[in-house]
Amino acid sequence: xxxxxxxxxxxxxxxAFGEEMTAATGVCATCGKPNVLAELRVYLRAxxxxxxxxxxxxxVTVLVERHEVTCVDLRGLAHLT
Amino acid sequence: MEGTAxxxxxxxxxxxxxxxxxETARTRSIVLDLPEWRGHRAGQHVDVRLTADDGYQAQxxxxxxxxxxxxxxxxxxxxxDDGEVSPYLVGELRPGDALELRGPIGGYFVWEASLxxxxxxxxxxxxxxxxxxxxRHHSAIGSTVPMRLLYSARTLDEVIYRDELMKxxxxxxxxxxxxxxxxxxGWRGYARRIDRELLAEVAWPVDDRSLVYVCGPxxxxxxxxxxxxxxxxxxxxxxxxxxxxS
Amino acid sequence: xEMPARRVLIESVVCHDRLPSFVAPALCGAGxxxxxxxxxxxxxxxxxxxxxxxxxxxxxxxxTPVRETRTVSPISRGFHGRRSEVDPARVxxxxxxxxxxxxxxxxxxxxxxxxxxxFTVRGSVDExxxxxxxxxxxxxxxxxxxxxxxxxxxxxxxxxxxxxxxxTLLADVQTSAEYVLAFxxxxxxxxxxxxxxxxxQAWVAYAYDGExxxxxxxxxxxxxxxxxxxxxxxxxxxxxxxxxxxxPGFWEGFGYNNYGDPWKEQRYAGD
Numbered sequence: 145x146x147x148x149x150x151x152x153x154x155x156x157x158x159x160a161f162g163e164e165m166t167a168a169t170g171v172c173a174t175c176g177k178p179n180v181l182a183e184l185r186v187y188l189r190a191x192x193x194x195x196x197x198x199x200x201x202x203x204v205t206v207l208v209e210r211h212e213v214t215c216v217d218l219r220g221l222a223h224l225t
Numbered sequence: 226m227e228g229t230a231x232x233x234x235x236x237x238x239x240x241x242x243x244x245x246x247x248e249t250a251r252t253r254s255i256v257l258d259l260p261e262w263r264g265h266r267a268g269q270h271v272d273v274r275l276t277a278d279d280g281y282q283a284q285x286x287x288x289x290x291x292x293x294x295x296x297x298x299x300x301x302x303x304x305x306d307d308g309e310v311s312p313y314l315v316g317e318l319r320p321g322d323a324l325e326l327r328g329p330i331g332g333y334f335v336w337e338a339s340l341x342x343x344x345x346x347x348x349x350x351x352x353x354x355x356x357x358x359x360x361r362h363h364s365a366i367g368s369t370v371p372m373r374l375l376y377s378a379r380t381l382d383e384v385i386y387r388d389e390l391m392k393x394x395x396x397x398x399x400x401x402x403x404x405x406x407x408x409x410x411g412w413r414g415y416a417r418r419i420d421r422e423l424l425a426e427v428a429w430p431v432d433d434r435s436l437v438y439v440c441g442p443x444x445x446x447x448x449x450x451x452x453x454x455x456x457x458x459x460x461x462x463x464x465x466x467x468x469x470x471s
Numbered sequence: 472x473e474m475p476a477r478r479v480l481i482e483s484v485v486c487h488d489r490l491p492s493f494v495a496p497a498l499c500g501a502g503x504x505x506x507x508x509x510x511x512x513x514x515x516x517x518x519x520x521x522x523x524x525x526x527x528x529x530x531x532x533x534x535t536p537v538r539e540t541r542t543v544s545p546i547s548r549g550f551h552g553r554r555s556e557v558d559p560a561r562v563x564x565x566x567x568x569x570x571x572x573x574x575x576x577x578x579x580x581x582x583x584x585x586x587x588x589x590f591t592v593r594g595s596v597d598e599x600x601x602x603x604x605x606x607x608x609x610x611x612x613x614x615x616x617x618x619x620x621x622x623x624x625x626x627x628x629x630x631x632x633x634x635x636x637x638x639t640l641l642a643d644v645q646t647s648a649e650y651v652l653a654f655x656x657x658x659x660x661x662x663x664x665x666x667x668x669x670x671x672q673a674w675v676a677y678a679y680d681g682e683x684x685x686x687x688x689x690x691x692x693x694x695x696x697x698x699x700x701x702x703x704x705x706x707x708x709x710x711x712x713x714x715x716x717x718x719p720g721f722w723e724g725f726g727y728n729n730y731g732d733p734w735k736e737q738r739y740a741g742d
Contacts (some may be wrong), residue, residue, distance in 0.1 A: 146442070146444060146467070146469050147443060147467070148443065148466045148467045148469050149443075149465060149466065150333075150467075151270070151286075151331060151334055151466045151467070152286060152467075154270070154286075154330040154331050154332075155235065155272040155286065155327060155328070155330045158235045158330055159235050159327075162234065163334030164296075164330075164331070165332070166331055166332050166334075167332040167333040168335040180333060181333075182331075182333035182334060182464075182465075182466075183465065190346065211322035
């Protein structure tokens with residue numbers, strides 16, 4: 145199953161943050177390389193949406209919709225610009 | 226209009242289907258009346274949500290096919306054989322039906338005049354949808370930014386917006402096709418999957434620092450993006466959007 | 472670009488669009504606290520418990536949405552999804568039965584060659600014990616037919632598997648551990664009480680419907696624990712780590728329920 149990219153989680157990110165996030169750049173906490181959020185490797189077909197670093201493949205962000213609320217975990221990012 | 230399209234709460238809206246346009250055997254455009262719509266930027270998409278009578282819900286994302294200047298919002302959907310939502314949208318939906326959606330979404334895979342050019346749009350199959358919004362917007366604002374579209378489809382019958390694109394090609398837009406599976410008699414366009422050589426012929430010179438938008442299935446996008454980078458195009462000026470079953 | 476050019480160090484930011492907006496403190500590289508002025512962003516390390524109505528566990532399919540939605544979604548005329556009609560007593564609350572077998576994954580499909588594959592029981596044991604692929608195949612196996620329930624709301628009934636009972640794998644293991652953490656190729660983990668993988672409740676399954684388990688469904692082997700939501704049935708499983716202390720696995724750490732009983736609809740933490 146091919147991964148999509150961060151465009152596919154644009155709605156969830158927008159819903160959680162209240163503004164557009166796909167053009168933002170996050171630095172991967174594992175490998176230190178930058179990722180434009182729109183270019184993350186995204187796995188949508190899962191209990192949550194998983195965004196992985198395009199360079200090292202480690203998890204950068206996980207979004208879970210629980211009871212109508214979008215929860216965003218950004219532990220895999222060191223910086224977000 | 227830009228500001229309202231980006232900020233503010235992203236809420237689910239209910240639109241009414243005004244018109245359905247069969248584009249190809251497997252794709253259909255859906256024109257919607259959305260009283261709460263506040264405009265969009267070319268390249269953005271919407272999330273569509275369907276609800277069955279027992280509460281079951283399914284949600285998918287679809288690119289906006291219309292330009293911000295067009296009167297109504299339009300999306301184009303390709304029917305996936307084992308899809309859950311697309312067969313409904315392409316086969317069952319009727320004028321007058323309600324459709325729930327939220328948007329517009331996207332701040333990266335968008336083009337507007339301030340971003341300049343020259344522009345190379347690379348479409349794989351239904352990846353042409355957001356690029357067509359860009360083409361329409363470019364035309365609506367009378368932009369003189371040089372624009373070129375490379376569109377890969379399996380057959381001529383599967384080319385979406387064929388008449389419109391042919392017409393654009395008569396004007397200022399450079400439209401090139403590659404038909405990968407079957408070509409009509411006397412076909413003089415490309416006849417293979419995109420590769421480095423093909424892109425080298427079609428892309429703007431590297432020194433022009435063109436903006437590139439690539440959209441289509443993941444494999445297509447990655448082949449195109451990697452080839453363009455290998456040819457010397459700046460990765461930061463290549464924007465990608467991957468489509469796929471979800 | 473719309474984003475302000477500001478470098479912010481983010482730690483475990485959890486955002487809830489229903490909570491009142493306030494500013495999230497975030498640590499900046501120099502150790503000073505700076506704020507990220509987004510609406511509705513909070514810094515949190517644990518998902519807060521959400522109070523909601525108690526529901527008694529019922530073995531009846533729930534036909535109405537569990538929570539009141541903020542906006543009422545219109546019924547999409549003529550939309551049915553891919554569901555089948557079945558005996559409601561077999562369907563946990565909030566689930567919909569599908570004839571398909573959806574493929575869900577948090578990452579790329581690993582492809583470990585069988586020659587390199589092993590299954591290991593380690594952790595709170597005297598000595599770790601491992602089986603190669605051939606050794607696993609040589610163990611007594613069972614053919615079982617079970618219903619499976621995914622937290623994403625699809626259920627599939629009467630699925631047929633072949634595998635080795637976890638009881639067989641733990642037969643010679645002495646332990647005082649109360650928990651296990653299943654670990655897989657690709658980094659996926661999930662945690663369970665040890666008693667939930669014993670007594671005929673769990674298998675290491677390597678065939679589905681009489682055929683070798685497809686990689687996209689977890690092959691060569693996956694854990695199978697059908698009485699819990701299917702995220703506990705770790706795909707591409709490579710072993711069990713027996714533990715004295717419970718350690719949340721992948722989805723448990725991102726807000727899913729630590730236990731995951733579909734009949735009590737324990738989807739998320741706090742349910």
